[in-house]
Amino acid sequence: MTGIIVASGNLANPVMARSQMGFSLGWHIILACFGVGMPALVVFVEWRGIRTGDPSYRLLARRWAKVLGVLFAVGAVSGTILSFEMGVLWSGLMDHYGAVIGLPFAIEGFAFFIEAIFLGIYLYGWDRLSPRTHLLSGIPIVVAGIASAFFVVSANAWMNSPTGYTVRDGRLVGVDPWAAMFNSATGPETTHMIISAFMVTGFGVASVYAVAMLRGRHDRYHRIGLLVPLTMASVLAPIQFVVGDWAARYVAKDQPVKLAAMEGLAHGRNGAPESIGGYFSGGQLHDAIRLPDGLSLLTHFRPNAYVAGLDQVPPALRPPVTVVHLAFDSMVGIGSALLLLAAWLGYAWWRHRDLPTSRWFLRAVAVSGVGAVVAMEAGWITTEVGRQPWIVYGVLKVAAAVNPEPGLGYGLYAVIVVYAALTVATVYVLRRMTQSTPVPMAPQESDVAAVKVV
Amino acid sequence: MTYANALLAVMWLAVTAYALLAGADFGAGIWDLLAGSSKRGASQRSLIEHSIGPVWEANHVWLIFVLVIMWTAFPPLFAAVSSTLYIPLTLIALGVIARGSAFAFRKVVSELWQRRLFGAVFAFSSVVTPFFLGATAGAVASGRVPPGIGRGDSMTSWTGPVSILAGCFAVVVCGYLAAVYLTADARRAGDSSLTELFRRRALGSGVVVGAVAAAGLVVVHGNAPRLYDGLSGKALPLVIVSVAAGLASIGLLVLRRFTAVRVSAALAVTAVLWAWGVAQYPHLLLPGLTVASAAAPHATLTVTTGCVIVGMLVLLPSLGWLFVLFQRTPGRAADATGSGE
Numbered sequence: 001m002t003g004i005i006v007a008s009g010n011l012a013n014p015v016m017a018r019s020q021m022g023f024s025l026g027w028h029i030i031l032a033c034f035g036v037g038m039p040a041l042v043v044f045v046e047w048r049g050i051r052t053g054d055p056s057y058r059l060l061a062r063r064w065a066k067v068l069g070v071l072f073a074v075g076a077v078s079g080t081i082l083s084f085e086m087g088v089l090w091s092g093l094m095d096h097y098g099a100v101i102g103l104p105f106a107i108e109g110f111a112f113f114i115e116a117i118f119l120g121i122y123l124y125g126w127d128r129l130s131p132r133t134h135l136l137s138g139i140p141i142v143v144a145g146i147a148s149a150f151f152v153v154s155a156n157a158w159m160n161s162p163t164g165y166t167v168r169d170g171r172l173v174g175v176d177p178w179a180a181m182f183n184s185a186t187g188p189e190t191t192h193m194i195i196s197a198f199m200v201t202g203f204g205v206a207s208v209y210a211v212a213m214l215r216g217r218h219d220r221y222h223r224i225g226l227l228v229p230l231t232m233a234s235v236l237a238p239i240q241f242v243v244g245d246w247a248a249r250y251v252a253k254d255q256p257v258k259l260a261a262m263e264g265l266a267h268g269r270n271g272a273p274e275s276i277g278g279y280f281s282g283g284q285l286h287d288a289i290r291l292p293d294g295l296s297l298l299t300h301f302r303p304n305a306y307v308a309g310l311d312q313v314p315p316a317l318r319p320p321v322t323v324v325h326l327a328f329d330s331m332v333g334i335g336s337a338l339l340l341l342a343a344w345l346g347y348a349w350w351r352h353r354d355l356p357t358s359r360w361f362l363r364a365v366a367v368s369g370v371g372a373v374v375a376m377e378a379g380w381i382t383t384e385v386g387r388q389p390w391i392v393y394g395v396l397k398v399a400a401a402v403n404p405e406p407g408l409g410y411g412l413y414a415v416i417v418v419y420a421a422l423t424v425a426t427v428y429v430l431r432r433m434t435q436s437t438p439v440p441m442a443p444q445e446s447d448v449a450a451v452k453v454v
Numbered sequence: 455m456t457y458a459n460a461l462l463a464v465m466w467l468a469v470t471a472y473a474l475l476a477g478a479d480f481g482a483g484i485w486d487l488l489a490g491s492s493k494r495g496a497s498q499r500s501l502i503e504h505s506i507g508p509v510w511e512a513n514h515v516w517l518i519f520v521l522v523i524m525w526t527a528f529p530p531l532f533a534a535v536s537s538t539l540y541i542p543l544t545l546i547a548l549g550v551i552a553r554g555s556a557f558a559f560r561k562v563v564s565e566l567w568q569r570r571l572f573g574a575v576f577a578f579s580s581v582v583t584p585f586f587l588g589a590t591a592g593a594v595a596s597g598r599v600p601p602g603i604g605r606g607d608s609m610t611s612w613t614g615p616v617s618i619l620a621g622c623f624a625v626v627v628c629g630y631l632a633a634v635y636l637t638a639d640a641r642r643a644g645d646s647s648l649t650e651l652f653r654r655r656a657l658g659s660g661v662v663v664g665a666v667a668a669a670g671l672v673v674v675h676g677n678a679p680r681l682y683d684g685l686s687g688k689a690l691p692l693v694i695v696s697v698a699a700g701l702a703s704i705g706l707l708v709l710r711r712f713t714a715v716r717v718s719a720a721l722a723v724t725a726v727l728w729a730w731g732v733a734q735y736p737h738l739l740l741p742g743l744t745v746a747s748a749a750a751p752h753a754t755l756t757v758t759t760g761c762v763i764v765g766m767l768v769l770l771p772s773l774g775w776l777f778v779l780f781q782r783t784p785g786r787a788a789d790a791t792g793s794g795e
Contacts, residue, residue, distance in 0.1 A: 066562065073558035076511050080554075081547035083521045087536025088543050091603045094525050095533030099750030102526025106758055109515070109522045110765035116511040117772045124508035125779055140772070175751045177758070403537040405604040411544050418548050422555055425572075429559045 014402045016409030017089040022384065024081055024415055027423075029380065030373055031075030035115070036145040036194065037201025038068045041229055043138040050131050056221040060228075062126070064205070067433060069123045074426055076116065081415075088411070092401035093391055096172065100165045101155045103177040108151035115144040146194055153193045157185035160383070161254050162392050184254055188247035189383075195240045196379065200372045202233025203338065207369030208434065210362045227355065230365060233372070234342030241339060244332070245298075251386075252299040255393060256308040257317070258386035261324040263295055264288060265309045272296045272307035276329055280321035319388040327381040334375035341368055457759050458749035461527040464762055465520055466731050472516035473727060474631065474720050477624075479510050481632025483553065483580020484625070485655065486573065492566060499573070501648055503561065505639045508780045510557065512773065514550065526758050528748040530601060531738045535590075538599045538606030542586040549583030552576075581625060588624025592617030595730055596678035597740035616681075619673045623666050627723055630659040634703070634719045638712040642781075649712075656715070657707050664700055667726070680740070684733025692732060696725035 042064045049057035083105075087094050118140040126134060158164075164180030166173050209226035252259045259265075264275050264285035274294025278287040293303035300307075310318050341364050348356040355361065391398045402408075482502045489495030489502075506513075525532040536543055552575050560572035589612045593599050596616035599606045611617075633656035640648035675682045685693055699722035706715040736745045749755060 070558050070562060073511065074555045076514070077551040077554035080514070080518060080550050083518050084536065084543050084547040087521075087525065087532050088540040088547075091533040091537035094536075095529055095603055098525040098529030098532060099527075099754040102522065102529070102750070102754065103757060103761065105522040106526050107761055107765065109519045110761075110769055112518065113512065113515045113769055114772055116515050117769075117776045120508040120512055120776050121779060128779065172751060175754045177754055403540060403604055405537055405540055405608045407608060408540060411540070414544065414548060418551060422551065425555065425559055429562060433562055 013404060013408050014399045016412050017402045018398065020412040020415050021085055021089055023412070023419070024078065024085060026377055026380065027419055028075065028078040028082060029376070030200070031071055031078055032149070033197040033200035033373075033376065034068070034071045034204065035075045036149050036197035037199075037232075038064065038071065038205070039119075039138060039141040039145055040198070041201065041205065041232065042068055043135065043142060045224075045228060046135055046138065050135060054220075056219075056224050059221060060225055065123060065126070067430065069119070070426075070429060070433070072116075072119055074422070076112075078419075078422070079112075087403075089403055089408070090391065090401050091403045093396060096396065096401075097162075097165070097392065099172060100162075100175050100177070100180045101158050104151040104155045104158075104181045108148050108155075111144045111147040111151060115141055115148060118144070149194050149197060150190045151181075153190040154181050154183075154186045156383075157189040158183050159392050160189070160387060161185040162395050185250060188243065188250045191243050192240070192247045192379070195236050195243055196372075196376045199233045199236050199240060199338070200369075200376055202229040202231075202236070203365070203372040204229075204369035206230035206233065207366050210365035210368075214359065214362050214366060223355070226365065230345060233338070233368075234345050237335075237339045237342040240335065244335065249299065251383075252307075255387070257310065257313055258319065258324070258383070259299070260308060260310045260312070261319045261321045261386050262328040262382060263307075264321055264325040265295065265307060267311050268307065268309040270296070270304050270306050272305075272309075274298060275325075278325070280325060285321075285325070317389065319386050324382055324386040327378040327385070331375045331378040331382060334371045334378070338368060338371060338375070341365065456746075456749075457752070457755035458527065458745050460759055461523060461755060461762070462745055465523045465527070466728070468516050468520045468523065470724050470727050472513075472520060473627075473723060475509070475513035476516060477584065477628045477723070478631040478635050479506050479513050480553075480580045480584045480625075481628035481630065482506050482636065483557075483577050484629045485632055485636070485652075487577030487581065492570060497645065497648060498651070501636060501640055501643065501645070504643075505636060506557075507561070509776060510554070512776060514554065517550075523758070523762075527750050527755060528738065528745075529750060530743060530748045533603050534601050534605065534739055534743070535594060535599055537604040538608060538611050539590050539593055541608055542590045542593075542612050546583055546586045546590070549579045549586065553579035553583060580628075584624040584628045585621040588621035589613075589617040591624070591730075592620030594739065595620065595681055595734065596674075597680060599739055600741065601739045601743040615673050615677050616670075619666070619670050623663070623670055626659060626663050626666055630656065630663045631719060631723065633659050634707075634712075634715055637707075638716060641712055653707060653710070653712075656719075657704065660700070660704050660707065660719075667696075667700075681730070681733055685729055687733075689729040689733040692725045692729035696722050696729060699725060 042061055045057045045064065046061035048054065049061050118137055121129075121137045122134065122141060125137065129137065158180050161183040162180075163183045164176040164178070166175075206226050206229040209222050212222050213226060248259070248262075251262070260268075263272070264278065264280050265272055266280075266283050266285065271293045272295040273290040273292050274297075275285055275288040275290050277289055278285050280286070295307050296305040297303055299305065310321065344356055344361060344364075348354060348361075387393055389397050389399070391401045482505065486495075486499055486502050489498040521532070524535075556572040556575035556579070560569055560576060563569060563572065592614070593612040593616075596614055598611040598614055598617075633652050637649055637652040637656055640652055671682075671685070674685065699718045703715050703718040703722060706712075706718055737743070738745060738748050750758075
């Protein structure tokens with residue numbers, strides 16, 4: 001591995017390009033989640049603030065809007081590099097199939113534009129618009145954010161289920177851009193991602209207030225700051241389980257090799273077990289916990305159903321199994337833990353209309369934000385690494401799509417250096433924002449208005 | 455007019471919008487860099503922050519828009535340009551990241567050393583990024599990017615004389631546009647000393663832009679004869695418009711017509727971009743990649759055109775509201791009174 005990275009000439013371009021793309025996309029997706037999920041939270045608390053006049057809601061709206069401004073800016077610029085990388089790294093993909101998958105990107109361009117415009121109006125227009133108009137100007141941000149996520153992920157879905165084009169003599173002769181956009185992976189993949197964006201936002205924001213409450217700040221402001229996002233995430237957690245099952249069923253049907261890698265299933269068989277944990281080596285999964293017939297039951301509802309293994313394709317066409325299997329298990333494991341946390345909140349609220357009193361509940365919420373991010377990243381690792389060696393499943397290999405120019409690999413180092421600085425600066429600035437202006441003991445109207453959004 | 459030509463025109467309009475709007479953002483960053491010590495430059499930096507704060511994110515989406523239209527409608531063009539020119543393009547992307555995030559961070563931190571650090575990153579990347587954008591344009595214009603994936607030389611393609619000159623041209627044009635826009639913003643904010651300062655800078659940078667443009671014609675004549683033929687042939691009317699608008703802008707600045715000079719300065723820059731486009735049309739890349747041969751299959755072009763029309767119907771009114779909202783009310787007065795709630 002080290003040898004490959006040192007020799008960043010042509011031969012290593014696929015490895016380096018995949019690392020760069022994975023790194024910059026994996027970084028951006030965290031910010032993108034907040035860009036999709038957070039506008040809804042801000043608009044909701046602003047609406048509650050206008051309806052009730054409660055200063056806690058009004059203060060939260062302004063604080064969250066300010067944080068959203070920073071997160072959106074960093075998300076916007078870290079997303080820009082991805083458009084460049086589509087060509088800089090994957091020239092072969094865009095040359096062959098740009099005409100097929102370009103449409104969702106073009107529409108996403110508009111959605112993102114709308115998002116940026118209304119975010120500018122919303123953040124900078126707080127004191128220039130009537131409360132009602134200002135609230136309404138937040139709605140296009142919510143809608144455009146969700147739309148952006150849908151269109152971008154539908155392009156990724158096409159790479160899993162390529163449809164909507166005709167190739168004759170190696171040349172693209174016909175395209176049906178709508179069929180390409182609404183391929184069979186689009187439904188489960190986009191739904192799964194949009195919900196996870198809201199869950200990352202919900203658990204992420206709630207965890208900030210859980211930390212504050214653990215430090216003894218139990219006022220109404222902090223309780224609402226925890227309860228509103230946590231409720232959003234908790235309502236979605238069970239829905240995400242159903243959608244995740246839908247996505248897995250799609251993978252079983254359209255990408256059986258990926259499913260075999262996710263489950264570490266070497267050989268196709270009837271009554272396939274569900275394997276949890278372990279590592280894959282020498283064509284076998286070792287040290288895994290096995291639930292007999294579990295996989296057959298999950299995918300086909302029959303204990304004796306046949307599930308195809310990795311051996312359905314030659315070894316050169318199989319993804320690295322251990323990474324995919326463990327990433328999948330991590331996602332499901334963390335998702336289950338988040339579901340339990342949601343159930344805990346739901347039970348306490350049902351019994352006595354209050355948060356659970358245990359400090360362990362606050363501790364669990366405090367780590368749930370990081371947990372949701374890890375689960376979301378693990379999901380992306382599962383689907384992206386699980387598609388290897390293909391960039392377009394069954395059609396185009398990664399090695400054939402990469403830009404062959406010499407020295408391309410150095411881009412990875414440049415990106416790592418810039419992103420390291422960006423990470424440090426982002427974390428530092430966000431921490432400063434939570435510390436620099438303490439919450440007034442008894443928030444009055446004037447305190448709320450004094451919080452300048454930008 | 456074919457769909458391919460229509461989408462090419464849309465793409466070029468987006469390039470123009472990016473140059474005029476984001477160009478001014480970059481230029482504001484350049485003036486931020488040259489504003490002097492923290493104390494002396496404070497009022498300039500504050501004006502700059504107020505002018506570009508609400509609009510910079512929207513301004514920069516034009517670039518993404520150019521890229522997605524290019525790879526959807528003209529995939530071989532996008533593949534060839536981005537593979538051969540991966541070095542300047544990666545640097546542009548990193549420059550955009552450094553610039554945008556540093557600008558956002560500077561707004562929310564309060565201590566001087568933090569503002570200095572983020573300000574320096576913002577200002578430095580505001581100079582570097584347009585240089586590489588110009589160098590990229592120069593590489594394509596001088597025919598150093600051949601069709602095909604990674605066929606061109608990853609270094610010499612963008613370090614030729616035309617690229618270097620175009621890079622410098624892009625930087626001074628950004629500074630010029632920003633100075634012109636900021637003059638009017640300063641007057642609306644009622645700050646006469648800043649108005650004079652930026653007026654002088656607009657005049658000075660306007661003269662520099664003219665000089666670099668004249669030098670550019672000489673360099674193009676020697677290094678990109680086909681482009682020169684186009685500029686002195688079918689694109690000549692646009693070249694003349696650009697020169698006339700540039701001279702008119704100097705005159706309007708002298709006469710302190712700050713709103714009119716916004717229009718004439720923008721026209722001068724627009725005419726340069728369209729002169730290049732017309733001079734090169736219908737060739738996208740040399741040798742042999744034309745609009746017709748690079749265009750995507752018919753269905754992609756028609757559907758994309760339809761989506762662009764529908765999208766613009768939503769986009770343009772929204773964008774209009776954004777600009778009107780922050781041009782109408784004097785930004786600093788509204789903040790100072792803390793109006794609203």
